[in-house]
Amino acid sequence: MAIDLHKYANPKRFLAITGAIYPWSVGLTVVLLLVGLYLSLFVAPPDYQQGDTVRIMFVHVPAAWMALMIYTMMAISSAVGLIWKHPVADLTAKASAPIGACFTFLALVTGSLWGQPMWGTFWVWDARLTSMLILLFLYLGYMAIWESFDDPVKAAKAAAILALVGVINIPIIRFSVDWWNTLHQPASVATMDGPKIHSTILIPLLVMGLAYTAFFVMVLIIRVKAEILKRRLRVLQIAELRES
Amino acid sequence: MSFVAQNLACQRADQLIFEDVSFSLSPGEAVWVKGRNGAGKSSLLRICARLLAPLRGQAAWHGEDIFKDYDGYIGDYHYLGHLDALKYALTVRENIDFWAEFHGIPDVASALDQFDLQALSDIPTGMLSQGQKKRTNLARLTASSAKLWILDEPLSALDLHYIALFKERLIRHLAEGGMALFATHQDLELEQVKILDLDDWAS
């Protein structure tokens, strides 16, 4: 009997399922990315107001969507891991955090590169921007917690506590920041929501969004697999130590 | 009233320190944990004080598992570790006072007396010598009503006089139906002591 196997519950089925999905995710990512890039760089027309800069939207908005979605997913996984003690859930949360952080970073960078031609500055302390920055901090904190514990079981619990406390706060932050901003500076910031979105823009946007999602699934599978194998390696190493 | 540990195993930072350690304590008994440096004595003591989770195995107090949120163990044991748990800004009396109240024992004076601390009682503990700190730490032990004493190197820094005094106090504790689990490299010959050698496991 190796060390405390119940903590490392059988991830065989998980690996089998993800193994089946993985090739599809790779294929989808490649195809969707190619189509999406073609549509957004060559097909989509320049906006009558924003000119060609509107093309930034095709990498900016999907990144922002992913950033928000991944955090939610991470919190749900953490809750599952904490309540049902399912180790794969913990590992999924752990594996998705760096991906989410990357997307958040991309949303910030592309957004501020967009901001310069649109608003004449790389950064304003706008509600949306600020809450995105805070989201990046939340991701970094979550990742740092994982790194700070030597014992993965402890780290998982600590990280889950943090993710859950953080997720309670995301709507509060969103709400407060939105509200704070409008109090000082009524909607001067150009956001393009509303009915204006034309299908020549909407379709590439959606395709890119799907491409990013497929990419996320692909990388997540790789990372979760790596995490599971790392756990397994640890168990074996400990067992080895005991034998010697 | 008894403490029974069965097949305890301990892992620290990916290293298995010991496994299959079992022992039991009944009223009036003491267990002396022996072993070379790094054998896992302190770790075992911390497990028994619920400050460290064992990798495997059970420990039971009154027959109930202490790791299963068992409240019956609370207050029945007192752990004294390497660290002195003294607030250096507070005096000896203030330090002991707080812990006595915390453990629900209002009799601080006798605790002070037991280790000749009356003369030092108004000195901030930061200004004590190493041995005086240790004595304060030990006095706190007697200012708790714990049945089970878990002592990690209780003799270090004490001079011969106070080692004898401590031994006397320990014997009285055992005679009154108490139990003790301790680790020390120094000599502490007692009558009713069982020896648990962690080196046996390693070799």
Added chain:
Amino acid sequence: MSFVAQNLACQRADQLIFEDVSFSLSPGEAVWVKGRNGAGKSSLLRICARLLAPLRGQAAWHGEDIFKDYDGYIGDYHYLGHLDALKYALTVRENIDFWAEFHGIPDVASALDQFDLQALSDIPTGMLSQGQKKRTNLARLTASSAKLWILDEPLSALDLHYIALFKERLIRHLAEGGMALFATHQDLELEQVKILDLDDWAS
């Protein structure tokens, strides 16, 4: 090459701890400072390491007063106190490495060997057991070229094996013409040891 202390007196926080303490050390000699808890052993050792100013009295190294900005004493002695002076974030090797370089001794490997630290050398010192920390601390001593060792409780937390090892190392140091001034409550029988009992003064 000798250390001579004459009529040292020490006061701490308005209290005279001892006075008229004199002793001398020649190459190959050791002085064992004894005394009850609070007698002032640690204070005396800190005075000899120039970490505390005496109230009265002189101490001389090579015949020159060590308190008069005398540079000749620097680097000739090594003080090992209650505190372990280890950086817990650094590994055993990194800790010893730094001090060896600092003392101008590049031979870390042999220092590690002396106290069986090779196996532990890549573990952060924060993860060591009490005795392992002490061994690291002692290894640092051998990684200095100091003639005079000033050791406050060098044996605490060591197991019997390492006490013997340390004793051996100390005897070799003395045989090589070194000197030692130490305080401990544990047994450390040596041939060429002079005993300095601070209790004599108190009574």
Added chain:
Amino acid sequence: MDQVATYFDMGGYGLFIWPCFAVSAFVLLVLYLSSRRRLTIVEKELATLERRRQKQSGRNISSSTEESLS
């Protein structure tokens, strides 16, 4: 030629648009490659360890361990 240049100029905004795509591509690529690398490293370590254990114990290492782990 000129057409290509005007295309890349993007109405004067090329300096902002292309870095956006470049950064996105770069970050995502690095993320993908580093994830892959982590996986291969772990896989390799695991393989060597398992081979060693197999060799050491001759017979199959406690098969229950094997099953519950894989």
Added chain:
Amino acid sequence: MNRFLRLIGRDVRLAFRQGSAMTLGLSFFVIVVVLFPLGVGPELAVLARIGPGVLWVAALLACLLTLDRMFQADYEDGSLDLLMTGSLPTEILVLAKVIAHWLTSVLPLIVIAPLLGMSLNLPGDGILALTAALLIGTPTLSLIGAVGAALTMGMRRGGVLLSLLVLPLYIPVLIFGVAAVDASMAQLSATPHLLLLGGASLGALVVGPLAAAAALRLSLS
């Protein structure tokens, strides 16, 4: 109950005796507010404009700075081992620590805040609203901070991680706190903001001790 109060009492006494926690936060608060006019220039209009923000930011920072001692000191000298093996439930222990932190590190700020507000040229209404907002909002800071402090206790990079973890959670308090002062300075009612702050404090009162106790048990073992 008695030992709950004793524990708070001990921490308060220690803070007085050592001075560290107590005066660290306070002096930091004062320093920030004193340095600002020096850095920004003495124009009264600008100072009054940024005053509420400066005061709230300073309060937040002072709180953040004193947080990491909440459990760390007891952890380092071994007292926490004894406290955790004692008969007080860990949640209550956390609550006692939070109360002690608030009393020693935060309350002094609130006492001195009106004075500093005046020095930054805030009007009377604004100062009143500021004090009320601080009183109602800062318990959240201590409560949420306890979770971070417990999570990072004994960690090598504790201090930084603590800021990183706790800061995002503090931002709503900052925003509503400043909004309350701004509103009352604009002759609007500060009540809705204060209610929001109160709500946050109540929520934190439930979540904080539970999460912090779980984290504490985790960190110690």
Added chain:
Amino acid sequence: MNRFLRLIGRDVRLAFRQGSAMTLGLSFFVIVVVLFPLGVGPELAVLARIGPGVLWVAALLACLLTLDRMFQADYEDGSLDLLMTGSLPTEILVLAKVIAHWLTSVLPLIVIAPLLGMSLNLPGDGILALTAALLIGTPTLSLIGAVGAALTMGMRRGGVLLSLLVLPLYIPVLIFGVAAVDASMAQLSATPHLLLLGGASLGALVVGPLAAAAALRLSLS
């Protein structure tokens, strides 16, 4: 020389390993600059107006915060006993500590300051002047700080006393530093201010280690 470098190397490595000093100052700096817009509001004009002041005050505070660890950590674990009984003159020891402090706690701030300046909407000139002023002015902060840190080492109320002692001496640096940035933002020459900052640094280089070494010897016995 070798052991001088080794000592610096050890401190830098420790800062990396423990993260505490290094990232404490840095994260504090970033936090202050992030919180300010949240407290003060997002108007670009206001932010640009107070930007240089905010950045300098944040740098000063970050420096102040990391100061007390300069000798304290070594004092507490007994390393300072060994360092002081070793063969490095105490003045050189202090210098090594100061350099290590500057490298680990101050330099990272300077590296990231331009980015934060941009986020506060400072113009390019201002950012350049800011970086130059920080580079030239901050060594003074570490050097003067060392004296305070040595004096208060091992004291019960060390942290606060340190701020009180050191802060008045920091104020000239703050004023000239901000003036340099303001000048360059007003299209004037920042050079005279920078020269003054440089002069202060040189003066501190002479006085600092001497005074700190004396204070260190005093505090230890």
